[in-house]
Amino acid sequence: MFKITTLKSSLLGIVLISLSGVCSAFMVLSQGDALKQAFWAGATIEKETRELTGDVLERVKERLGGNLVYFQEGAEQQEVETRTTYDFYFGVKDGVRKGVAIIDVEPGKWGPVEFCTTLDVKGTVKSVRVLSYQEQRGQPIARNSFTNQYKGKHSNSTLTVGKDIIGVSGATISSRSATFAVKKALVIYEELYLK
Numbered sequence: 001m002f003k004i005t006t007l008k009s010s011l012l013g014i015v016l017i018s019l020s021g022v023c024s025a026f027m028v029l030s031q032g033d034a035l036k037q038a039f040w041a042g043a044t045i046e047k048e049t050r051e052l053t054g055d056v057l058e059r060v061k062e063r064l065g066g067n068l069v070y071f072q073e074g075a076e077q078q079e080v081e082t083r084t085t086y087d088f089y090f091g092v093k094d095g096v097r098k099g100v101a102i103i104d105v106e107p108g109k110w111g112p113v114e115f116c117t118t119l120d121v122k123g124t125v126k127s128v129r130v131l132s133y134q135e136q137r138g139q140p141i142a143r144n145s146f147t148n149q150y151k152g153k154h155s156n157s158t159l160t161v162g163k164d165i166i167g168v169s170g171a172t173i174s175s176r177s178a179t180f181a182v183k184k185a186l187v188i189y190e191e192l193y194l195k
Helices: 002-023 031-038 054-063 144-150 172-194
Strands: 044-051 085-093 096-107 112-120 125-133
Touching (some): 031 096, 031 125, 054 172, 096 172, 112 172, 125 172, 144 172
Antiparallel strands (some): 044 085, 085 096, 096 112, 112 125
16 A cells, blocks of 8 residues: 555656746746846936837838747747737936847747846947746756857848757757747847837
8 A cells, every 4th residue: 555655745746847937937036136137337328118000110020020029839828929019128327328128039949038138338248147947858058058149140140050050969849949039130120220
């Protein structure tokens, strides 16, 4: 009797551990912590909300291949809504904007992945951070060894996994989602603030 009870308890524990990896999201950074890391210590952060409309919306969609969300076969698309309103978080020093962070969500293989892309005011990537994800094999996209590849990129960069971005082996969907999130941040910022 003791052996059967122990065996059942062990199996139940294994099942619960397995399910927790599938069903729960991993929080890497809070939005507040991501914004603190995006800018220098003591930065004043100003939030500005802008909506993509009309010709600007059409140009952004065209530059991103027709969509504002990167739909990939095998990814959990239904959990990520297409939106046209974005928040821009500007790092301000002495009344002058010195950088901007854009937080966005793209579909990953098992659920949404949230990114924070930081740019200088001229539209060059300074950093990329993963805030949360539900990926099982895509966790390495949250590592600096992956996200540092985006530093120095701009809207005219190729930004293609397998060309100028080395994807995470076994996590192609996650790698492409990250690359699209960065490209989208660059294009939207350029269209709204630099043109």
